[in-house]
Amino acid sequence: MSEYHPLTLEEAIALARTIPDLFPEDARLSCREIGDGNLNLVFHITDPASGKSVILKQALPYAKVVGESWPLTLDRARIESEALQLQSSFCPDLVPRVYKYVPELAVTAMEDLSDHIIMRKGLIARNTYPKFAGHIGRFLARTLFLTSDLGMNQQEKKLLMKRFVNPELCKITEDLIFDHPYTDADTNNFDEAIRDEAEALWRDGDLHREVARLRHGFLTHAQALLHGDLHTGSIFVTADSTKVIDPEFAFYGPIGFDIGAVIANLLLNYAAQEGWSPTADSRARYRAYLLDTIRKLWTVFETEFRALWNERSVDRISNAPGFQDEYIGNILADTTGYAGCKMIRRIVGLAHVADIDTIPDAAAKEKAQRTALAIGKALIRRHRDVRSIDQLIEIAERSGQGG
Amino acid sequence: MSEYHPLTLEEAIALARTIPDLFPEDARLSCREIGDGNLNLVFHITDPASGKSVILKQALPYAKVVGESWPLTLDRARIESEALQLQSSFCPDLVPRVYKYVPELAVTAMEDLSDHIIMRKGLIARNTYPKFAGHIGRFLARTLFLTSDLGMNQQEKKLLMKRFVNPELCKITEDLIFDHPYTDADTNNFDEAIRDEAEALWRDGDLHREVARLRHGFLTHAQALLHGDLHTGSIFVTADSTKVIDPEFAFYGPIGFDIGAVIANLLLNYAAQEGWSPTADSRARYRAYLLDTIRKLWTVFETEFRALWNERSVDRISNAPGFQDEYIGNILADTTGYAGCKMIRRIVGLAHVADIDTIPDAAAKEKAQRTALAIGKALIRRHRDVRSIDQLIEIAERSGQGG
Numbered sequence: 001m002s003e004y005h006p007l008t009l010e011e012a013i014a015l016a017r018t019i020p021d022l023f024p025e026d027a028r029l030s031c032r033e034i035g036d037g038n039l040n041l042v043f044h045i046t047d048p049a050s051g052k053s054v055i056l057k058q059a060l061p062y063a064k065v066v067g068e069s070w071p072l073t074l075d076r077a078r079i080e081s082e083a084l085q086l087q088s089s090f091c092p093d094l095v096p097r098v099y100k101y102v103p104e105l106a107v108t109a110m111e112d113l114s115d116h117i118i119m120r121k122g123l124i125a126r127n128t129y130p131k132f133a134g135h136i137g138r139f140l141a142r143t144l145f146l147t148s149d150l151g152m153n154q155q156e157k158k159l160l161m162k163r164f165v166n167p168e169l170c171k172i173t174e175d176l177i178f179d180h181p182y183t184d185a186d187t188n189n190f191d192e193a194i195r196d197e198a199e200a201l202w203r204d205g206d207l208h209r210e211v212a213r214l215r216h217g218f219l220t221h222a223q224a225l226l227h228g229d230l231h232t233g234s235i236f237v238t239a240d241s242t243k244v245i246d247p248e249f250a251f252y253g254p255i256g257f258d259i260g261a262v263i264a265n266l267l268l269n270y271a272a273q274e275g276w277s278p279t280a281d282s283r284a285r286y287r288a289y290l291l292d293t294i295r296k297l298w299t300v301f302e303t304e305f306r307a308l309w310n311e312r313s314v315d316r317i318s319n320a321p322g323f324q325d326e327y328i329g330n331i332l333a334d335t336t337g338y339a340g341c342k343m344i345r346r347i348v349g350l351a352h353v354a355d356i357d358t359i360p361d362a363a364a365k366e367k368a369q370r371t372a373l374a375i376g377k378a379l380i381r382r383h384r385d386v387r388s389i390d391q392l393i394e395i396a397e398r399s400g401q402g403g
Numbered sequence: 404m405s406e407y408h409p410l411t412l413e414e415a416i417a418l419a420r421t422i423p424d425l426f427p428e429d430a431r432l433s434c435r436e437i438g439d440g441n442l443n444l445v446f447h448i449t450d451p452a453s454g455k456s457v458i459l460k461q462a463l464p465y466a467k468v469v470g471e472s473w474p475l476t477l478d479r480a481r482i483e484s485e486a487l488q489l490q491s492s493f494c495p496d497l498v499p500r501v502y503k504y505v506p507e508l509a510v511t512a513m514e515d516l517s518d519h520i521i522m523r524k525g526l527i528a529r530n531t532y533p534k535f536a537g538h539i540g541r542f543l544a545r546t547l548f549l550t551s552d553l554g555m556n557q558q559e560k561k562l563l564m565k566r567f568v569n570p571e572l573c574k575i576t577e578d579l580i581f582d583h584p585y586t587d588a589d590t591n592n593f594d595e596a597i598r599d600e601a602e603a604l605w606r607d608g609d610l611h612r613e614v615a616r617l618r619h620g621f622l623t624h625a626q627a628l629l630h631g632d633l634h635t636g637s638i639f640v641t642a643d644s645t646k647v648i649d650p651e652f653a654f655y656g657p658i659g660f661d662i663g664a665v666i667a668n669l670l671l672n673y674a675a676q677e678g679w680s681p682t683a684d685s686r687a688r689y690r691a692y693l694l695d696t697i698r699k700l701w702t703v704f705e706t707e708f709r710a711l712w713n714e715r716s717v718d719r720i721s722n723a724p725g726f727q728d729e730y731i732g733n734i735l736a737d738t739t740g741y742a743g744c745k746m747i748r749r750i751v752g753l754a755h756v757a758d759i760d761t762i763p764d765a766a767a768k769e770k771a772q773r774t775a776l777a778i779g780k781a782l783i784r785r786h787r788d789v790r791s792i793d794q795l796i797e798i799a800e801r802s803g804q805g806g
Contacts, residue, residue: 149619149622149623154570154574154577154622155570155571155573155574156570158568158569158570158573159568159570161568162565162568165561165562165564165565166561167557167558167559167561167562168558170558170561171557171558174557178720179719179720182720183719183720205723205724206723206724206725208720208723208724208726209723209724209725209726209729211720211723212718212720212721212723212726213726213729215718215720215721216552216721216730219552219557220552220624220625220626221623221624221625222623222624222625223623315615315618316582316586317581317582317585317586317611317614317615317618318615318618318619320608320609320611320612320614320615321608321609321611321612322608322609322612323611323612323615323616326612326616327619
């Protein structure tokens with residue numbers, strides 16, 4: 001089993017048995033492959049007798065997205081397992097536990113989260129998650145501060161950055177988020193109903209300048225170890241629990257990229273309420289919940305990040321008066337801009353979100369798409385001027401009303 | 404000879420003989436060690452008969468600066484030889500040719516530049532180098548553009564960055580430039596005559612905030628492969644030739660750091676004219692030459708960087724209207740701030756410059772030190788507002804007059 005090959009169900013079971021202290025020795029394990037087959041195999045292995053279970057995630061040597069397929073490094077399995085273990089050392093309750101990593105097979109054995117659901121599905125079902133904002137705000141503050149030059153030994157940080165150089169997965173982001181939506185690229189994918197919007201994006205030089213700035217931040221600003229793909233499909237939730245999964249895009253980048261990703265996906269669902277809320281009243285209520293979640297997650301992030309800074313900073317001169325405020329202000333501006341980029345690519349770029357794509361009514365779907373683009377563009381255009389989370393929310397609300 | 408040890412003269416000769424096509428087979432080589440023994444051994448090997456010669460530079464496993472000594476990685480010899488070869492591919496006439504690199508001995512065999520002098524010595528002798536500005540402007544534009552996300556494949560750039568992760572040498576800069584001068588650190592080293600200036604630096608919170616911003620740029624902004632230590636002691640000159648040497652501090656950092664280093668060292672010599680110019684007239688003339696060199700080197704840098712961008716950019720969306728101007732404007736602001744930091748550390752920090760330290764007259768030396776600090780502080784304080792090279796020069800001139 002030592003050379004790379006996609007595992008069979010039997011091999012997955014055999015591998016699961018090698019995890020110490022998980023299954024009883026004589027357990028009769030059953031196994032299902034539950035991945036979507038686009039990037040990874042995902043084996044769910046259970047022991048009905050003891051009720052114990054495990055997930056084996058195996059990277060495939062290619063990626064398939066919306067019919068396209070290209071080769072993709074297996075090294076992403078190492079990056080994912082190392083990122084999960086590092087995140088676990090900072091917030092053990094907010095990521096799945098890793099039991100084992102087998103480099104030659106690109107397999108990570110990790111905690112089974114079948115009692116959770118993917119947050120995107122929960123939001124489409126219009127559930128509310130009152131603990132989510134606090135959890136994700138803490139996840140962001142701790143994972144980002146404690147891998148930055150503020151929170152860890154600055155020479156060790158350079159070596160950590162080296163381990164997380166991730167060219168192939170960064171290239172996907174650079175192309176699909178920071179380039180293709182702004183030109184007539186083959187990978188773009190949008191409904192003909194909004195062709196006018198797509199073509200306007202391709203011609204908008206002022207918007208391109210702001211996107212170029214954000215793109216160069218992504219390319220050059222090695223501020224902290226990011227999750228790198230923190231959308232609501234990478235988060236498992238229950239009423240009481242939040243688990244961040246799939247950090248295979250992890251690399252050293254700008255802090256605002258991760259925060260912006262979460263906010264963008266909440267705002268995509270906000271836009272999608274055109275299609276899901278049964279009444280104007282219920283739409284307003286759910287949207288208020290989403291905006292409140294954004295306000296709260298930023299506030300928790302900022303509060304915890306500042307507390308870590310005040311208690312655990314390793315960077316003497318960063319305590320200069322006013323520098324912390326300026327640093328946080330720059331994170332908020334980045335957050336705003338990256339949130340905008342992440343919204344736009346989900347409407348006109350290659351990969352969409354189910355929140356909007358599965359809206360049954362065509363007119364409502366189109367309206368949701370236009371709302372998302374209006375918010376996305378406004379966030380990008382105005383990101384450098386945003387001084388508070390309320391201002392970000394106000395931009396989203398106003399531009400979402402066509403205002 | 405395969406395990407690391409400091410070479411003897413005989414071993415250096417034996418190694419020099421292994422360089423293909425350099426010396427005649429029967430050459431009677433002679434060898435002198437001409438290094439200062441602080442960081443490296445430098446062997447000068449000559450064949451009087453053929454007139455051919457070579458330099459072998461061997462890294463020592465420690466650094467000595469002003470009496471202090473600490474262990475230092477031999478990997479810097481690899482970084483130096485790889486950086487020289489890369490720079491040579493961009494501007495073959497502006498760096499010494501590398502003949503050979505022997506990793507296990509941390510030895511680089513390179514072109515002998517004995518017909519050149521160290522630029523710092525030339526400036527102290529009040530020579531002028533009319534070709535220097537054009538040469539160094541081109542060196543900066545080409546080495547920085549062609550290793551940035553604008554000028555090379557962006558995935559290969561990430562792998563190149565990984566090869567140049569350089570924690571130990573970056574740490575020296577982080578401590579000695581961006582921390583110690585601003586606190587009562589043991590490493591600081593200044594004349595008692597200017598203790599008032601040093602103590603004012605330690606208390607100046609507004610200045611610390613600006614230095615913190617520049618420090619974080621140095622820590623996180625992986626914009627291009629820098630030389631990393633581009634002072635006038637790292638440059639060999641003749642009337643017609645410029646050669647940049649010693650890139651052992653090379654790493655991916657902010658473009659303005661290299662440009663600022665050159666400008667800082669020209670401005671340190673500008674300040675030093677208090678002690679070297681025989682008359683007020685000659686002082687004004689030499690200072691005008693130095694400021695003109697700064698103006699010209701920036702102008703050549705900007706012109707060549709823009710030309711490369713317009714002709715060879717690999718980054719589609721960076722052609723958005725206005726983005727190039729903004730990018731260059733940010734480089735100029737960084738250049739200004741880093742120039743200021745580099746001046747201050749040479750007056751109150753561990754390592755000084757001969758331009759000022761060797762001024763014979765104590766009063767003139769003190770005045771030169773105060774002038775350098777005034778210019779350095781003004782450049783740091785105002786770096787974000789600088790919009791043109793003339794503005795940078797005006798800040799230097801005015802603050803240098805106590806204005």
